[in-house]
Amino acid sequence: MQSFEKWVREIRREFHRNPELSFHEYGTQARIMSILEEIGIDCRKIADTGVIAEVRGMSSGPCIAIRSDTDALAAHEVLSPGNEDYISQNPGVMHACGHDGHMAIVLGVVRLVKEKRKEICGTVRFIFQPAEEVPPGGAIRVIEEGGLDDVDAIIGLHIFSDVDIGQINVRAGPLMASSNRFTVKIFGKGGHHARPDLCIDPIQIAAEFISSLKPAVSQKVDASDHVLGFGAVNSGKQFNRSPDDLELVGSFRTFDDNDIDTIECIMSDLLDSLMHSYSKDGQEGVPSYDLNVYRGYPVLFNDPSFTERASSLLKTMFENVNTHAGPIFGAEDFAYYLREVPGMYTIIGTKNVEKGIVEVNHSSSFDIDEDVLITGVELLYSLATDFLRNSGEYLK
Structure with a gap:
């Protein structure tokens, strides 16, 4: 042997x-x-x-x-x-x-x-x-x-x-676990920081999305049954200007394939709410978003x-x-x-x-x-x- x-x-x-x-x-x-x-x-x-x-x-x-x-x-x-x-x-x-x-x-x-x-x-x-x-x-x-x-x-x-x-x-x-990644694109209205009333800042929207998502998911999916994280946030090039758009990427993992649907719905509902909260009279079509969830291994x-x-x-x-x-x-x-x-x-x-x-x-x-x-x-x-x-x- x-x-x-x-x-x-x-x-x-x-x-x-x-x-x-x-x-x-x-x-x-x-x-x-x-x-x-x-x-x-x-x-x-x-x-x-x-x-x-x-x-x-x-x-x-x-x-x-x-x-x-x-x-x-x-x-x-x-x-x-x-x-x-x-x-x-x-x-x-x-x-x-x-x-x-x-x-x-x-x-x-x-x-x-x-x-x-x-x-x-x-x-x-x-x-x-x-x-x-x-x-x-x-x-x-x-x-x-x-x-x-x-x-x-x-x-x-x-x-x-x-x-x-x-x-x-x-x-x-x-x-x-299942392994899934997601991409969120947020479209706002860029402009000078001196006139925030004329801007819809996608960075501010993304910040609220990031801070709110994990608590929202934990209310529906037990904390021991999932993990969720953000991998990159890309937006803007000028220190005194709100950018027009932003891209956010991350991933989450679950032990139940049904929880993938639940988390995706939570993301959509949260983004819908944020779009409503940050909308302004006279600013048609913004803010808006694209959400894509890419399912990896089940x-x-x-x-x-x-x-x-x-x-x-x-x-x-x-x-x-x-x-x-x-x-x-x-x-x-x-x-x-x-x-x-x-x-x-x-x-x-x-x-x-x-x-x-x-x-x-x-x-x-x-x-x-x-x-x-x-x-x-x-x-x-x-x-x-x-x-x-x-x-x-x-x-x-």
Whole structure:
């Protein structure tokens, strides 16, 4: 087993040295395909820079898919004592979210499934998906190009560095949030600050909108069920002049897709009220606004029946399994797969204070405790093979 662990670790380090941005994972794609060929698995390209492969058992049965993301982030990796042997060789790009580990884990599962093929009844499909980091993401294209055709269930995992090494977190229902951004354009009437009576100041309107929106949303959506923030306000160039217009951008996240509609309605109602409050006789057509809400990844919702059976299995295998983990405000396009077929997404921890593995995901100093790799392999392999033996227990 030691040689297998070393093999998985070296694959992770190779991917870490050669990160690529979303939808530019051509070298990553080529390397995944070459490793699959070495294992003896046929594969094909999907979603431009992704890879899909299958291992069929010796007898017919259900099909379960296992997904790994493959893209890296636009971040310059900081040299540390831990990463000196595998620091990114692509300046300004790094695997700062564990996707290198995800690929190594899933390739490890491929190798085990291939070795145990004679004992398997059914099919395991492996999806190496590009562009998780950048909405609309790669999952939609994988689905559109047939990546889930004939699939009965799907599983995946994510490495998190704010969860202790050895800890496995899962929950039925919403595990990760929807991610949505919004743009508000406010049109006023520009003019000199000496004559405010002739102006309708969009900055003043925006200031009231910003100060009023969060309290208004919290009255309708519980504070623990959403986050909302403003990212940029752009307007004006002259210190003594009210500008004609303003653009405001921000984002919000929820654990219920219905709350997206609620928040959008609150925004519209608040803006309507502000337009009325700031209107002036003789100033026709202003103030006015354009509101656009761009829906990103939906809520990631773990299938309850699948999760119940999977949780029972995981608790027999690992010491630290939290089957009632709280949902997190991170977002994942794995959510799209779970809208198509039953399945489960799992969080596995890599934080290790003794080894100095403490930086959060997306940090330029992010790294993983590589012990998490074998945990991930065992988790996905066991869930997949148990599903193929007992699919009825997962799909009640």
